[in-house]
Structures are given as C-alpha cells and as structure tokens.
Amino acid sequence: MTGGVRLARLAPPLTLAILLGPLAFGLTGTALPALGYLPELGGESFTTAHFTALGEVPGITRSAVLSILIGLMTTLVALGAVAAFVASDLGSSGFVRMRRMISPLLSVPHAAAAFGLAFLIAPSGMLMRLVSPWLTGLDRPPDLLIVNDPWALSMMAGLIVKEIPFLFLVTLAALPQTRHVETMRLGRSLGYGRIASFTILLWPPLYRQIRLAVFAVVAYATSVVDVALILGPHLPATLPVRLIDWMNDPDLETRFLASAGAVLQLGVTLTALIAWIGLERIGAYMVGRARNCGHRMQRDRVVRAAARLVMIASAAIVFGGIALLALWSVSGLWQFPDALPANFSLRSWMQALPRMSGPLFTTLAVAGLSTLIALVLTILCLEREYETGRGRGGGALLLIYLPLIVPQISFMFGLQVLSIWLGVDASFSALVLAHLVFVLPYVFLSLSDPWRAHDRRHDLIAAGLGMSRARTLMRIRLPMLTRAILTAAAVGFSVSVGQYLPTVLIGAGRLTTVTTEAVALAAGGNRRVIGVYAFMQTLLPFLAFSIATGLPGLLFRKRRGLQV
Amino acid sequence: MLKSLTVFAGVLTAALALPHGAKAADPDPRNWDAVLAEAKGQTVYFNAWGGSENINSYIDWAGETLKQRYGVEVVHVKLDDTANAVAKVLAEKAAGKDEGGSVDLIWINGENFASMKRQQLLMAPDWTTGLPNWAYVDHENKPTILTDFTIPTDGLESPWGGAKMVFFHDSARTPADSVPHSSAELLQWTQENPGRFSYPQPPDFIGSSFLKQVLIETIADKSKLGQPVTEASFAEDAAPLFAYLDKMHPNLWRGGKAYPQNYPDMKQKLADGELDIIFAFNPSEASAGIAAGELPDTVRSFTYSDGTLGNTHFVAIPYNAAAKAGALVLANFLISPEAQARKQDPSIWGDPTVLSMDKLSAEDRAAFEALDLGVATLKPDELGPALDEPHPDWMEHIEGEWLRRYGAAN
Numbered sequence: 003m004t005g006g007v008r009l010a011r012l013a014p015p016l017t018l019a020i021l022l023g024p025l026a027f028g029l030t031g032t033a034l035p036a037l038g039y040l041p042e043l044g045g046e047s048f049t050t051a052h053f054t055a056l057g058e059v060p061g062i063t064r065s066a067v068l069s070i071l072i073g074l075m076t077t078l079v080a081l082g083a084v085a086a087f088v089a090s091d092l093g094s095s096g097f098v099r100m101r102r103m104i105s106p107l108l109s110v111p112h113a114a115a116a117f118g119l120a121f122l123i124a125p126s127g128m129l130m131r132l133v134s135p136w137l138t139g140l141d142r143p144p145d146l147l148i149v150n151d152p153w154a155l156s157m158m159a160g161l162i163v164k165e166i167p168f169l170f171l172v173t174l175a176a177l178p179q180t181r182h183v184e185t186m187r188l189g190r191s192l193g194y195g196r197i198a199s200f201t202i203l204l205w206p207p208l209y210r211q212i213r214l215a216v217f218a219v220v221a222y223a224t225s226v227v228d229v230a231l232i233l234g235p236h237l238p239a240t241l242p243v244r245l246i247d248w249m250n251d252p253d254l255e256t257r258f259l260a261s262a263g264a265v266l267q268l269g270v271t272l273t274a275l276i277a278w279i280g281l282e283r284i285g286a287y288m289v290g291r292a293r294n295c296g297h298r299m300q301r302d303r304v305v306r307a308a309a310r311l312v313m314i315a316s317a318a319i320v321f322g323g324i325a326l327l328a329l330w331s332v333s334g335l336w337q338f339p340d341a342l343p344a345n346f347s348l349r350s351w352m353q354a355l356p357r358m359s360g361p362l363f364t365t366l367a368v369a370g371l372s373t374l375i376a377l378v379l380t381i382l383c384l385e386r387e388y389e390t391g392r393g394r395g396g397g398a399l400l401l402i403y404l405p406l407i408v409p410q411i412s413f414m415f416g417l418q419v420l421s422i423w424l425g426v427d428a429s430f431s432a433l434v435l436a437h438l439v440f441v442l443p444y445v446f447l448s449l450s451d452p453w454r455a456h457d458r459r460h461d462l463i464a465a466g467l468g469m470s471r472a473r474t475l476m477r478i479r480l481p482m483l484t485r486a487i488l489t490a491a492a493v494g495f496s497v498s499v500g501q502y503l504p505t506v507l508i509g510a511g512r513l514t515t516v517t518t519e520a521v522a523l524a525a526g527g528n529r530r531v532i533g534v535y536a537f538m539q540t541l542l543p544f545l546a547f548s549i550a551t552g553l554p555g556l557l558f559r560k561r562r563g564l565q566v
Numbered sequence: 567m568l569k570s571l572t573v574f575a576g577v578l579t580a581a582l583a584l585p586h587g588a589k590a591a592d593p594d595p596r597n598w599d600a601v602l603a604e605a606k607g608q609t610v611y612f613n614a615w616g617g618s619e620n621i622n623s624y625i626d627w628a629g630e631t632l633k634q635r636y637g638v639e640v641v642h643v644k645l646d647d648t649a650n651a652v653a654k655v656l657a658e659k660a661a662g663k664d665e666g667g668s669v670d671l672i673w674i675n676g677e678n679f680a681s682m683k684r685q686q687l688l689m690a691p692d693w694t695t696g697l698p699n700w701a702y703v704d705h706e707n708k709p710t711i712l713t714d715f716t717i718p719t720d721g722l723e724s725p726w727g728g729a730k731m732v733f734f735h736d737s738a739r740t741p742a743d744s745v746p747h748s749s750a751e752l753l754q755w756t757q758e759n760p761g762r763f764s765y766p767q768p769p770d771f772i773g774s775s776f777l778k779q780v781l782i783e784t785i786a787d788k789s790k791l792g793q794p795v796t797e798a799s800f801a802e803d804a805a806p807l808f809a810y811l812d813k814m815h816p817n818l819w820r821g822g823k824a825y826p827q828n829y830p831d832m833k834q835k836l837a838d839g840e841l842d843i844i845f846a847f848n849p850s851e852a853s854a855g856i857a858a859g860e861l862p863d864t865v866r867s868f869t870y871s872d873g874t875l876g877n878t879h880f881v882a883i884p885y886n887a888a889a890k891a892g893a894l895v896l897a898n899f900l901i902s903p904e905a906q907a908r909k910q911d912p913s914i915w916g917d918p919t920v921l922s923m924d925k926l927s928a929e930d931r932a933a934f935e936a937l938d939l940g941v942a943t944l945k946p947d948e949l950g951p952a953l954d955e956p957h958p959d960w961m962e963h964i965e966g967e968w969l970r971r972y973g974a975a976n
Contacts, residue, residue: 040660061974126838142839145761150824236767236824238974247769251649334859338839347859353619357626418657428668510654510668512611512643522616522644528830528860531619 013382024417031416035261052262061238066270069241073224073274080165086309089200107167107320109543114536116160116232118323120149126338134339157233163316165219175489176211179455198299211451218406220278224271225409264412331533350530365515369498372437376445376494384453406443410503418507428510436508441494448490485554492550496543593891595696601891608892609639613651614673616644624915638892648678655687655884667886671893675879676715677958689883692721697898704922710878715955723880724897728918729847731874738864740842747871749783760817762842767825768965777964781807791956795963850916853940869950876952903930912940
C-alpha cells in the first residue's frame with residue numbers, strides 16, 4: 003500500500019489529463035467551426051457570420067432565456083424542498099423513512115421519469131382517466147396544452163422531481179461532517195423554530211459542502227436534452243434541443259450554425275451559474291437579516307408541511323410514473339378513458355429480452371470499470387491533497403468540475419473527431435475513457451467534501467500510535483468514509499449507465515448500452531417498448547444504490563458512531 | 567490500488583495504439599463469386615433507424631439468414647435519426663479516415679442521400695445494377711427507384727421498399743363517409759372538428775412530407791417542383807401553402823402550440839383519442855398497429871383521390887466502409903424475392919415491395935399473393951395515384967420558412 007500512496011503523486015496530473023484533454027480538444031473542435039473553420043465542409047477562413055446567423059434564428063433569445071430560467075427555477079425549488087425537509091424532519095423517524103423512499107429515486111433515469119410524468123399529467127393521461135368519464139363526463143380527452151407548455155412548467159416539474167433525490171442524497175452524505183445534532187439542539191434551546199435553527203446555524207456550513215453539486219444541477223438543467231424533448235416546449239424549444247436538431251440536420255452546412263449554438267449554450271450555462279451565485283449572495287444576506295433581527299420563527303408548521311408534501315409528491319410522481327410505464331410494458335390495447343389496459347401481452351418483453359444481453363453486458367462493464375478507475379483516482383487525488391496540504395482554494399483540482407459545468411453537447415462533436423483521428427472510436431477502452439470524463443467529476447464531487455471534512459484528529463491519533471500513512475488510510479479513513487465512498491460509487495455507476503451522447507458518439511453505434519437502446523427505441527414513441535427499457539435502465543442504478551445504502555448499515559451494525 | 571492503476575495504464579496505452587484500417591480495392595458486384603468470397607467472415611454494420619421493434623426484428627432475421635448462408639455477420643446499429651450516420655461518415659472524412667469506416671450500409675433516401683451524394687460520401691460508381699437480384703427490381707414502372715426526390719440515384723443506392731402517404735381514422739369515432747379526400751377537404755374538416763388533427767413538427771420527415779403534399783396540391787406551377795427552388799419567386803410559389811397553414815393552425819390539436827413528435831406519437835394519440843385523423847408513409851401501418859394491439863381494430867385507411875406522395879427508400883454504402891463486400895451481399899439479399907415477400911407481410915413489417923411481380927418465378931409470385939395484407943390496408947388499386955417528391959431543395963426551403971413563421975409561435 004505504500005506504493006499506492008506514493009503513486010498518489012501521479013494521480014492529480016493524470017486525472018487532469020483525462021478530464022481536460024478531451025474537454026480542451028472537444029471545445030476546440032466546436033469553436034473552430036463556430037468561427038467558420040471546418041475545411042471538410044469548405045470552411046477555410048474565419049468569420050463571425052455564423053454567430054450573426056444564429057442571432058437571426060427565430061425565437062433564439064427565448065430559447066436561451068428559457069434554458070437559463072429552467073436551470074435557476076429547477077435548482078431553487080429542488081434545493082428549497084430538500085433544505086426545508088431536512089430542517090423540518092432531521093432526526094425524526096419520518097426522516098429515516100423518507101431517506102429509504104427517496105434514495106432509490108436517484109436510480110430512475112431522467113428520461114424514464116419524464117415519460118412517466120408525461121403520461122400522468124397529459125389530457126389523455128392517467129390522472130384524467132381516473133376521473134373520466136364518471137366525474138368529468140368526458141369520453142374524449144380535452145384539448146389542453148399541459149405537457150410541452152410554452153413556459154416549460156411541466157419540464158421544470160420533471161426535472162425537480164429528479165433533482166430532489168440527487169440533492170437530498172448529496173446533503174445526506176455531507177450531513178455527518180457537520181455537528182448537526184448539537185447545532186440544532188443549540189438553536190432550539192435558544193428558542194428558534196426548527197426551520198430557523200437550521201437556516202441560521204446549520205445551512206451555511208452544510209451548503210458550503212454541497213455547493214458544487216448544486217452548480218452541477220444548475221448546469222445540467224440548462225443543457226438537458228432528453229427531458230426537454232419529452233416535456234419541454236416546442237415552439238420554440240429550449241436551446242439544447244434546437245442544437246441537437248441542427249446537428250442532426252441532413253444539410254451538413256447547418257453544422258456551422260450548430261457549433262455557434264454550442265458556444266452560445268456554453269454562455270447560457272455560464273450565465274445561469276453567475277445568476278445562481280447572485281442568488282446565493284441574496285440568500286446569504288437574507289439569512290443574515292433573519293439572524294440579526296432575532297425573530298425565533300417558531301410558527302413554521304406550514305413550511306414544514308409544504309416541504310414534506312413536496313418530498314412525498316416527488317417520490318409519488320416518479321414511482322407512479324415508473325409503475326405506469328411497467329404497466330404499459332405488458333399492456334395490449336389501452337384506450338382513453340380506460341384506467342386499465344383492455345388486455346395484457348408479454349409481446350414487448352419477448353421481443354426485447356433476447357436482444358438486451360449484449361447492451362446489458364456493455365453497460366455493466368463500462369459502468370463498473372469507469373467507476374472503479376474514478377474511485378481509485380479520486381481517493382489518490384484526495385490523499386495527495388491531504389499530503390501537500392493544498393485544499394480546495396489553490397489546487398488545480400477545482401478544474402475537475404469543468405466537465406460537469408461545460409454542457410456535453412458543447413464539446414462532444416470535437417471529441418468524436420478526436421477519437422476517430424486516433425483510430426480509437428468504437429473501442430471499449432475509448433468508451434470507458436469517455437465515460438470517465440463524466441463519471442470522475444461526479445465521484446469526486448460526491449466524495450471530496452465528506453473526505454475533506456473528515457476530522458483530521460483521527461489521523462493525528464493514528465500517527466501518534468505509530469501507524470504509517472498508508473495504514474491510517476486503510477484502517478481509519480476508508481472505513482470511516484465507507485458510506486461516502488459507496489455513495490460516490492453508486493453515483494458514478496448511475497452516471498455511466500445514463501450516458502447517452504458520449505456512448506453514441508464514441509461507441510459509434512457499435513458499442514451500445516441499455517440507455518442508447520432505450521433512446522433509439524424511444525424515437526418510436528411506443529410506450530410499451532419504452533416501459534421495458536425504462537425498467538431495465540432503472541433497475542441497474544437501483545441495485546447500485548441499494549448496495550450503497552444497505553451495506554454500511556450491515557457493516558456498521560455494531561458501531562453506533564458510524565451510523566447516520 | 568497499484569494494480570488498478572497498472573490496468574488503467576494498460577487500457578490507456580491500448581486505446582492509443584489501435585492501428586488504422588488497411589487499404590483495399592472496392593469489390594465489384596459483377597464478379598459476384600469474388601464478392602461472396604471476400605464477404606465471408608466480414609461484419610457489416612448496418613446503420614438503420616431503430617425506432618420500430620417490427621423493423622428491428624426483420625433486420626435481425628436478415629442478419630441471421632446472412633450468417634447461415636454466407637458467413638456474413640450483420641450488426642444493426644440503431645439510429646434515432648439517419649442524419650447521425652451521415653454525420654458520422656462526415657466526421658470520419660474530417661479526420662482523414664478514408665478506409666475502415668464504421669458505417670458499412672446505411673438506410674437512406676431523400677435529402678440525406680442528396681447530401682451524401684453531393685459531398686461524395688458514397689461508394690461509387692454504380693454498384694446497384696450489378697447486383698444479381700437487380701433483375702427482379704421494377705425500375706421500369708416505379709420511377710422513384712431511379713430518381714430519389716428528383717435526384718438521379720446513379721446506382722449509388724439500392725432500393726429496399728416503397729412508401730406512399732396514407733391516412734388513418736378510427737371508424738368507431740369518425741365515419742368513413744366523413745373523411746376528407748384532398749388537402750382542401752382536410753382544411754374544411756379541421757374547421758368542423760377543431761383540435762383533432764395535427765402533423766409531426768417539421769423537420770420530422772413525416773411532418774415535412776405533409777407540407778410537401780399541401781405544396782403539390784396548392785402551387786400554381788407544378789413543373790417548378792422538379793427543379794431546385796428559384797429564390798426570387800419562392801415567396802410567391804409557397805404563398806398558397808402558408809395561407810393554407812395559417813388557416814388550418816388555429817384548429818389543429820392544441821391550437822398549433824405543440825405538435826406530435828413523429829408518426830408513432832400520432833399513432834399513440836389516435837389510440838388515446840386525442841387525434842382523429844393521422845397519416846403515415848407505409849400503407850400497412852394501421853394493420854400492423856392493430857396486430858400489435860396498439861390500435862383498435864376499427865381503424866381504417868383512406869387516401870386522396872388526386873393522389874398522395876409516394877417514394878422509395880434505399881440502402882447505400884459509404885465511400886470508406888470497412889466491409890463493402892459484406893454490405894453488397896446484404897443489399898442484394900434485401901431485394902431477393904424471399905426477403906421482399908417477408909417484408910411485405912403486415913405481421914412482420916408490411917413494407918411494400920420494390921420488385922416487379924412479372925419478373926418473378928410463379929413460385930415467388932405465389933408467396934406475395936398469399937400475403938394477408940390486413941383488414942385496414944388498402945389494396946394496391948385503392949391506393950390512388952402516387953405524386954412525385956419535389957426536389958430536396960423545396961423541402962429545405964419550406965422547412966426553413968415553416969420554422970421562421972411558426973417556430974417561435976409562443
């Protein structure tokens with residue numbers, strides 16, 4: 003193990019090369035065509051004409067502004083709900099129940115949750131079927147614009163119900179590193195309500211730990227494609243959807259416009275992040291005001307009830323949506339206003355299963371390997387950071403978060419050209435590397451804060467007892483951080499399972515995963531087939547998260563201090 | 567940990583050291599035995615839209631048959647948009663990968679073909695007329711086999727199936743005698759039945775086809791459609807089309823503020839009762855939908871009396887394909903009487919054949935005649951006249967104009 007620790011010296015540069023190499027090349031490969039340079043298409047001189055053309059695209063401003071608003075609103079509501087719920091119920095038995103219920107939701111792919119929600123709330127959807135025709139008198143669905151609404155409300159709802167579990171789990175992982183029991187007790191003893199105690203005393207240090215995860219949510223929500231396709235507005239669509247349309251345009255000249263759009267996407271995501279930092283400032287100011295004015299705010303029952311309601315509703319929506327998709331996967335004819343299918347059929351499963359083994363194996367192998375590599379690199383990097391004493395401030399490791407913040411579509415085409423140029427497209431190792439670009443930051447993001455917040459006095463005591471550094475790592479730190487490590491692994495695994503663009507582009511269609519198959523079939527819009535694949539897509543990360551949450555409880559049955 | 571790092575380093579090295587493909591002369595289909603010999607052991611990556619389980623099963627069957635008979639492995643690369651495969655070949659050309667490309671055969675027609683042909687991304691010269699099974703192809707009576715959206719195919723793509731725009735309705739809700747039989751009647755129908763018709767949002771292929779259908783019926787001088795668009799007179803030429811749409815949109819499903827995604831989405835909405843009239847490019851879609859339990863058995867088909875759009879879809883080989891011989895063998899098999907008869911069976915796929923019944927042996931012809939085309943499928947003589955596709959330039963122009971006018975409607 004000494005060798006392992008010594009190797010830690012190589013870990014940060016290696017990690018950076020893996021992350022930033024593809025990113026830099028990909029962005030260059032996007033920026034050059036945006037500026038008019040792509041000799042294969044006859045673009046041999048630099049020009050800003052494509053940006054001018056982009057500015058003249060009808061509705062482009064609305065698309066861009068909408069993407070920014072979606073990023074901010076989604077994050078604000080999801081984070082608010084999680085924070086209010088943690089404040090309200092931390093330490094209660096309801097909290098434990100909610101943790102068990104919410105955590106598996108993380109494993110539901112965004113697209114599957116979106117499909118489920120769409121079928122729930124559409125005019126011909128489940129809710130309307132349940133009340134028709136006996137209550138509404140309708141035997142035909144009403145012509146109402148609910149899904150794909152121009153203000154993207156249904157899209158935001160779809161994103162919020164999916165970001166809540168993510169933020170909740172990240173918060174849970176960070177919670178043990180704060181002295182939350184004592185802090186809340188202090189606030190309560192000073193007469194503050196639960197929400198007020200939490201907001202004033204516990205939230206500031208807690209938020210600092212989950213801040214980058216929140217940034218990732220902002221960036222994701224501004225650049226998401228699949229959820230926007232299913233739930234988002236059409237006329238005009240959000241910016242990322244329009245980018246994909248342009249990239250898919252048979253007229254290859256449109257690639258210049260797409261590249262310019264990809265650069266704009268970069269700006270949109272950045273703007274949303276800057277606006278978010280502004281919101282942070284406002285929030286900090288308001289917390290300060292609340293603290294200074296001295297109100298105890300004990301009457302917080304309404305807020306607490308609302309937080310619980312949002313949490314339960316988000317769980318119910320996602321679970322309900324998945325259950326409905328599962329029902330679709332075995333349904334025959336199922337017409338409005340029937341609440342149940344007229345008949346059942348295993349046809350979709352019989353057709354899909356024999357063809358699923360290859361993609362399933364690729365999915366597992368790529369996700370397993372990329373997660374393992376990401377874990378090892380992350381732990382070595384963190385160990386090195388500990389050793390040199392350079393923390394979050396000066397370390398170049400902050401760059402690790404770039405792949406989460408730079409929208410995928412902004413650098414994927416360039417990356418594809420790189421992989422073909424190297425002759426490694428469609429190879430298994432290239433696919434693992436491509437996934438690693440996205441898995442590594444998430445693993446690092448999940449693990450680094452708990453790791454850094456780990457009480458160093460444990461290590462000092464171990465050193466005092468004569469333990470070597472490697473031994474301290476193995477015997478003290480890793481066991482104490484088992485929960486965080488397993489959570490990070492589960493996050494990494496599910497990130498890999500969910501990757502669509504990198505798999506399609508680097509796998510060149512030859513290496514397919516459950517997700518690429520699902521999206522290809524979703525193009526056909528058949529709810530039965532979508533049901534089959536959404537179920538499989540959900541099952542894999544679900545298993546990973548079950549292990550991550552179940553195993554520590556099993557391992558630490560007899561160690562009270564290591565339980566949440 | 568050390569071990570993992572070593573493994574990782576190995577992976578990295580292996581990834582960077584993969585060799586590029588080796589140069590070889592293109593196989594010649596006129597020397598078929600040589601093609602078969604070269605194809606043996608090859609793996610053909612067939613890039614085809616993967617959105618339909620029926621079609622995927624059919625391609626699986628073709629692959630298994632090819633493996634048994636010729637030792638050629640077929641891998642179906644399932645695309646959600648054919649343009650992705652075009653883009654892939656382009657990216658390979660951009661990277662200088664002129665051999666050993668990742669796309670061997672591509673399911674294609676219309677503007678994708680026009681684009682690849684223009685960019686010289688296709689295997690050339692003419693290979694399709696050299697295929698042994700070309701002898702059965704009905705290129706005399708089906709002009710769209712030699713002219714794809716007015717672009718001469720020049721033997722760069724081999725026909726696979728026919729397509730014709732057909733409309734569907736549920737006779738339980740919409741009586742057969744009330745359905746429209748021209749674009750003008752459809753407009754009137756939408757005024758009487760607001761909110762029950764729509765079309766997939768362009769540039770979806772089926773949605774754009776609807777625009778072209780209206781364009782053909784409304785343009786003053788039809789002869790212009792065989793030529794590229796004249797920029798100067800485009801606004802005037804397309805004015806009747808957009809006047810039509812302006813009139814129709816307020817009465818579309820959701821008032822035209824949202825559109826179905828594609829054909830399967832419309833099919834789902836017909837079953838959900840949201841739409842009353844939908845359309846597709848495959849005359850047997852309704853029967854296939856009934857057989858799969860996706861549509862009620864009361865769905866029926868109709869077309870316009872003065873004709874609807876008709877075209878052919880093809881397979882083509884990229885210029886840098888790695889397994890050209892294998893791709894030729896597959897393309898040839900796809901136009902064999904056996905494969906074509908199976909494809910036309912609605913319980914398999916239901917895609918119309920490109921072969922001439924007159925050129926087939928009695929036995930092969932019997933196989934076609936024995937097919938039960940399904941309760942909702944119109945007989946060939948009920949399908950009405952086929953209208954030629956306009957030049958691809960028109961599609962691009964009306965798509966662009968559509969987006970400009972309606973793309974930011976909210």
